[in-house]
Amino acid sequence: MKKRWMWFHDRFEPTEVHLHGFSDYIAGKETEYQRIEILQSPFFGKMLVIDGDVQSSERDEYIYHESLVHPALTILKKPENVLILGGGEGATLREILKHKTIKRVTMIDIDRESIEFAKKHLKEWHKGAFESEKLNLILGDALKIVNELKEGSFDAIISDVTEPFEGGPSYRLFTREFFEKLKRLLKKDGVFSLQASMLRNVTYELHRAIHWTLKEVFHLVFSYYSYVPSFDTTWGFCLASDELNPEDFSIEEIDRRIGERIEGELRFYDGETHKKLFLLPKDIREILKKKTNIIEEDKPFVLPKKNSL
Amino acid sequence: MKKRWMWFHDRFEPTEVHLHGFSDYIAGKETEYQRIEILQSPFFGKMLVIDGDVQSSERDEYIYHESLVHPALTILKKPENVLILGGGEGATLREILKHKTIKRVTMIDIDRESIEFAKKHLKEWHKGAFESEKLNLILGDALKIVNELKEGSFDAIISDVTEPFEGGPSYRLFTREFFEKLKRLLKKDGVFSLQASMLRNVTYELHRAIHWTLKEVFHLVFSYYSYVPSFDTTWGFCLASDELNPEDFSIEEIDRRIGERIEGELRFYDGETHKKLFLLPKDIREILKKKTNIIEEDKPFVLPKKNSL
């Protein structure tokens, strides 16, 4: 291997830091909202880092994006109209478009520069999805734009925004008030799924708060997680709905729907994966049982900025 | 938090290093076989490090040890006589002794000094289990001692040896020949379970080789994994048997058996956890399908020593 000496320090906790050596610093950009950097890691391939936080890596982004998108879309009878929040690298969009039933995807991202950056540097993620005629890309603040969208019109909403870092663009998108707005945009049997921060026995506070905040708004809320190697951790997601329960679906039914609807291939998600995702070990179930404060516009949950200096 | 400046560097890959800050270096010892160190981590509690490799931490060792022990013992009708290989910190023993049916546990560990060290410094692990009258502790090389044990006498064998590092004491305990010897020690419907290295989409070579080597010896072989935060990764286990299939057990049946047999409490394992463990995502199933070379006495699988210098 080429000898190299540049490292990205990903600090999770004051005393826990993961160092990723990189062979090339592919690109870096300070946009109005965030600092975006792309590294070439000998182990993980291209890595996308926003504000010092790994967003995804070439070798394992499929785990994250399939976990975020497919449980929600697959349990829907016929997903046609989907809203994405964030998801600037284009991989969430890419996964949604694999469902042949999809007619239109509306995507709201606050950061025009970051979308341009992704189009140019992250082809392995979006794979041309930004060119789809089904895409309606809106550049702006989701907080406001959701007010202008038609109520009751979406089969699914997928939130793929960055972590709610202090001073960042995302923390206001994890509140009860915002979730209520999203619910109004959904059809009656619509589904909301979102990336919901780390979920593991030693780190769960934010996830649990999101879980309980969603429960204020939706009848049915499910937490699940997938292990994403470049994150060092199992990553949490929530799926919320008033009517649909992912536990009701057999392995065979999920596999049947995938067979019918998916164009292209899924690498992570199928019937057995689905069944696994919606079973949780005892310790995590115990953690989630304990009710927390609800996240609200005037009581947001913010994470301290990433820092290794 | 107290300000601290001492760090343990855990290098997984040339370019992937996890740094654990520690507040106290509790104890260190160079035994005949290995270097053992115990650190006080502000995040993970006490950490046991052998030859630079995290063995377990106070905050998450229950996940590892319950995953290793309980699936095997719970699917047995009535586990009475169990053999442990390794497991020097005493937590595997501790979990086995929770099963009220157990009459005798034979434990073979090569490293007398490390057992003494564990008795003294790792009370949070063994919780006094070394005092059990059911324990038959044999200090010596499992490779030889298994030849002296009675064939067909064990309900379960649990292998909790260290990773097969180059020059270390464990690499000869992961071969076809050794697995065959173990099988002869088992009763006809006995079960063998073992820690079987990392299992994740980016690191699986050793696990897969163990999996296929076991298949040469046992009719039924199951891979499963649990995410252990202090390892940064999902950790693989194998359960092998000629007769018993863990997938045959319903959530309810597992929970019923736990209710009847377990003294004390399990934190990670129960019926739902069991069901989850024996479902695998698509990518991991694909990885495991590909047959590898068999690990044999004269073709061992060794890992390079851990090193961060």
Next chain:
Amino acid sequence: MKKRWMWFHDRFEPTEVHLHGFSDYIAGKETEYQRIEILQSPFFGKMLVIDGDVQSSERDEYIYHESLVHPALTILKKPENVLILGGGEGATLREILKHKTIKRVTMIDIDRESIEFAKKHLKEWHKGAFESEKLNLILGDALKIVNELKEGSFDAIISDVTEPFEGGPSYRLFTREFFEKLKRLLKKDGVFSLQASMLRNVTYELHRAIHWTLKEVFHLVFSYYSYVPSFDTTWGFCLASDELNPEDFSIEEIDRRIGERIEGELRFYDGETHKKLFLLPKDIREILKKKTNIIEEDKPFVLPKKNSL
């Protein structure tokens, strides 16, 4: 070399950190005043670390201690009675005792436990000097004890206290008021020399403030520095006196005095070294010229605590 994985992180600046790998953690102790740790470094030998700050290493402590002690003692006609502040590892004492003229050394150290620790673990430093009959060791706070010592009685005072870290025991020993007290303890032609923090073109603030504070008290003040590898930097000292000027001494005169007075050997200091020390490059002279605020009891100069977490 043995493979190792434990590291001490010495952070000088937010973005500048020196990592020292160590092969053994020899001892650690939390005394009433400070945290003391001794590491075995493959490169520097034993290293003494107090509150996260390298105090000295086996391979280069002679540079530091000879620089601190010998210029002051050698320019004295006949040093007999010396006061040490701090210097708990015993090496400053060791160097002073090499001067055959010495009759009595009074040493004040605040930390009884750290002295015991040094006696036991730092034989390479003190080399038995604590056993000298010339030693009068006083355990207590120099700030108070100097009030009880006889005025006009010392030929030299050598201050070897730790850096003035926030909340630590030393920051009150770098003030104008304290320097005035010390001056009263000196004979008319006595000399005061002290460790005076980093001195280099990129880090000089504390040294310069000490320099100018001394100038309020003594007629003659000289800054000098030696490069100490385990500190990564040139380290500053000051020599202050009302009458003696180290620049007045020729290489030959210094060598002659060493030849007459020193028992044992000096490794770093001699006539040529002396001459070199009291010449400074242009940039450092320019830095020192600029007058700063004076450090006073109610306006102390404190450094933030060392921290790498």
Next chain:
Amino acid sequence: MKKRWMWFHDRFEPTEVHLHGFSDYIAGKETEYQRIEILQSPFFGKMLVIDGDVQSSERDEYIYHESLVHPALTILKKPENVLILGGGEGATLREILKHKTIKRVTMIDIDRESIEFAKKHLKEWHKGAFESEKLNLILGDALKIVNELKEGSFDAIISDVTEPFEGGPSYRLFTREFFEKLKRLLKKDGVFSLQASMLRNVTYELHRAIHWTLKEVFHLVFSYYSYVPSFDTTWGFCLASDELNPEDFSIEEIDRRIGERIEGELRFYDGETHKKLFLLPKDIREILKKKTNIIEEDKPFVLPKKNSL
């Protein structure tokens, strides 16, 4: 300060690593000969890194370049014609051109791309010196080109090539044979000065070998060093000549020559600095006394490549 998370790991020894956090990765380039990178360090300003080795930083390059150039040029009666080997960042050239007597500077650098890179990104170093009409820039391998230059024509030769890393472009420029060629290019009273690797009590092997190799070729050889903060160490230089001895010059004479000849300002070098440079402490003198093997074309001295992976 902005929060940042990218670090350059500079490994000096297996267990000694300096980490430099950087806020921007300004540029990186893999040329035919080397990998060049420019970082923005919050502490050191711009840093130039070649093959993982710090070449110089904005805040302290003046110390290195003035130490390399001015002692040699100042002791010459009237330096007019100078040869530079390497020195691609243009700062050695910049310092030479400050001497008003200079008529022509010939500079040989092997790496066209790196010169282009420096012209564009290292204005703080060259400050336009590449535009001088006195410059004769030759792109090519010094090893060959020196054969084509006119013998006896140079007042001074300044070698500012990179460290002799294994496989790199420089190790053949530190041999007896090469030094002999250089000597033939010098006028009878000419001077050769060169960067000559680390010189400190714990690291001196390469410097000492250069020192003794030069002694095979020149009548007079002087080792000196300056502390360069971004290198973490005192850096060694050698000045060699058949006739001129830098120790013969008084502080006043050096200052007088600087006053007469220099256009612009020197920040580090003057008479007092000159005097200091050519005095060495006892330990370093002892180290240099011990004769080593001579570096020859077929017995080169190479350093292992820098690596932190």
